[in-house]
Amino acid sequence: MSEERFDCIIVGAGPAGSAAALTLARAGLEVLVIERGLQAGSKNMTGGRLYAHALQKIIPNFWEEAPVERRVVKETITMITPSGSVSLDYKSQRYNQEPYHSFTVLRAQFDQWLATKAEEAGAVIATGVRVDDLLRDDQGKIIGVIAGEDQMLANVVIAADGVNSLLAQKAGLRGELKDIHVATGVKEVIELPRQVIEDRFQLTGEEGAAQLFVGRCTQGIQGGGFLYTNKNTISIGLVITSGAIGKSKIKIADLIEEFKTHPNIAPLVTGGKVVEYSAHLVPEGGLNMLPALYTDGLLIAGDAAGLVLNTGYMVRGMDLAIYSGIAAAQTVIKAKEKEDYSKTSLSHYQELLKNSFVMKDLETYKNAPAFMEQTTRIFTTYPQLADNILYKLFTVYGTPAQHLLPMVMGELKKNNISIFDLVKDGIKGVRAL
Numbered sequence: 457m458s459e460e461r462f463d464c465i466i467v468g469a470g471p472a473g474s475a476a477a478l479t480l481a482r483a484g485l486e487v488l489v490i491e492r493g494l495q496a497g498s499k500n501m502t503g504g505r506l507y508a509h510a511l512q513k514i515i516p517n518f519w520e521e522a523p524v525e526r527r528v529v530k531e532t533i534t535m536i537t538p539s540g541s542v543s544l545d546y547k548s549q550r551y552n553q554e555p556y557h558s559f560t561v562l563r564a565q566f567d568q569w570l571a572t573k574a575e576e577a578g579a580v581i582a583t584g585v586r587v588d589d590l591l592r593d594d595q596g597k598i599i600g601v602i603a604g605e606d607q608m609l610a611n612v613v614i615a616a617d618g619v620n621s622l623l624a625q626k627a628g629l630r631g632e633l634k635d636i637h638v639a640t641g642v643k644e645v646i647e648l649p650r651q652v653i654e655d656r657f658q659l660t661g662e663e664g665a666a667q668l669f670v671g672r673c674t675q676g677i678q679g680g681g682f683l684y685t686n687k688n689t690i691s692i693g694l695v696i697t698s699g700a701i702g703k704s705k706i707k708i709a710d711l712i713e714e715f716k717t718h719p720n721i722a723p724l725v726t727g728g729k730v731v732e733y734s735a736h737l738v739p740e741g742g743l744n745m746l747p748a749l750y751t752d753g754l755l756i757a758g759d760a761a762g763l764v765l766n767t768g769y770m771v772r773g774m775d776l777a778i779y780s781g782i783a784a785a786q787t788v789i790k791a792k793e794k795e796d797y798s799k800t801s802l803s804h805y806q807e808l809l810k811n812s813f814v815m816k817d818l819e820t821y822k823n824a825p826a827f828m829e830q831t832t833r834i835f836t837t838y839p840q841l842a843d844n845i846l847y848k849l850f851t852v853y854g855t856p857a858q859h860l861l862p863m864v865m866g867e868l869k870k871n872n873i874s875i876f877d878l879v880k881d882g883i884k885g886v887r888a889l
């Protein structure tokens with residue numbers, strides 16, 4: 457066992473771990489970050505959009521130096537059917553003004569940069585090392601971590617080891633991940649010339665686009681698609697509830713292939729070369745499935761703690777990971793002042809999260825997972841209904857025209873949806889989202 461005792465050992469150099477390390481190192485604490493990847497970010501993936509506000513707190517105007525791809529100024533939500541799509545498009549010049557709102561990022565570069573910032577502030581980063589277990593004293597209190605033959609001591613461990621957190625399980629804070637707690641994400645990064653991307657998405661300079669899809673892209677299974685523009689690449693993928701994909705015979709790898717050949721998607725990616733393919737789990741349970749976030753000598757942050765919001769029109773994990781990493785670090789700094797690393801002392805973490813956007817937003821959207829699970833029509837009937845109604849509205853074949861109301865009522869009937877269903881789903885949706 458190494459005799460050196462760190463103020464804090466952080467497991468995982470994703471956004472949560474590096475934000476915690478940077479905050480602790482700046483406060484002068486001895487910090488060790490242990491990352492199993494050969495580099496920070498080498499094992500990480502995301503859809504690709506970082507909401508800026510949390511990182512702004514520790515690195516003001518980070519976009520001036522960080523390897524961000526494009527700032528998102530254009531949002532599109534699309535219901536997609538086999539033959540068409542219905543979109544809501546929003547572009548705002550307000551997103552072109554500082555402080556910028558959100559950026560597309562590629563994690564291999566971004567995570568490496570953030571980890572280097574922590575290192576420059578004084579944190580020690582050990583890469584290529586996998587933590588296998590928590591180290592406990594004779595009374596069972598957590599006093600460090602075990603990695604292979606090595607044992608490393610710390611006053612507090614921050615588990616920022618991602619969605620499948622081994623340490624949260626070893627600490628007894630969480631059981632095995634169940635299908636209902638997670639979604640499966642797959643992503644391809646497709647290379648295209650910069651100008652081609654800007655022409656296809658009507659962007660200029662550093663502007664970027666974010667698109668989310670629902671419907672045919674998952675063949676009606678609970679989940680959705682995403683597409684983000686980077687400088688010279690496009691990130692395209694799907695996030696599908698693991699339980700739902702498990703029950704179907706459909707393979708997610710086939711779905712992404714089909715998604716790319718959809719008549720409305722193919723022109724956006726045609727001529728591109730796939731330069732990266734990755735798959736990863738996403739916590740999906742929301743507030744109702746959060747584990748305990750701390751115990752004696754241990755805090756859990758980011759995906760390890762299940763801090764992700766998926767509202768269907770927005771996937772947010774990185775800003776929650778960064779903020780929870782900062783809050784975990786602030787808790788450790790306070791605990792060091794008191795020389796008290798007990799559960800009671802570390803409960804400050806829960807307070808910080810409770811008073812922040814993290815718990816407030818999770819509370820606001822706490823019914824979103826159940827709404828999406830129960831309202832399967834969002835993924836099946838409603839996209840087709842919208843397609844049919846707009847097809848009829850815009851199509852002239854010389855047959856007698858119909859007023860909007862009877863036409864819509866006729867389409868509802870054809871799809872076996874009553875006005876009552878529509879109103880009920882609408883009210884539930886407005887309340888949950």
Ligand SMILES: Cc1cc2nc3c(=O)[nH]c(=O)nc-3n(C[C@H](O)[C@H](O)[C@H](O)COP(=O)(O)OP(=O)(O)OC[C@H]3O[C@@H](n4cnc5c(N)ncnc54)[C@H](O)[C@@H]3O)c2cc1C
Binds near residue numbers: 617640693764
């Ligand atoms: C398909 C998909 C799309 C997404 N889209 C978005 C999006 O657009 N915007 C957004 O904000 N969020 C998105 N998310 C969520 C977001 O990616 C995560 O919430 C975020 O990465 C969590 O950061 P983290 O630091 O908690 O965990 P991670 O980024 O997973 O980092 C955990 C780190 O711990 C390391 N590690 C794990 N176990 C060990 C061990 N035993 N020993 C040592 N190291 C270990 C890993 O190698 C990794 O580096 C998406 C996720 C997926 C999968």
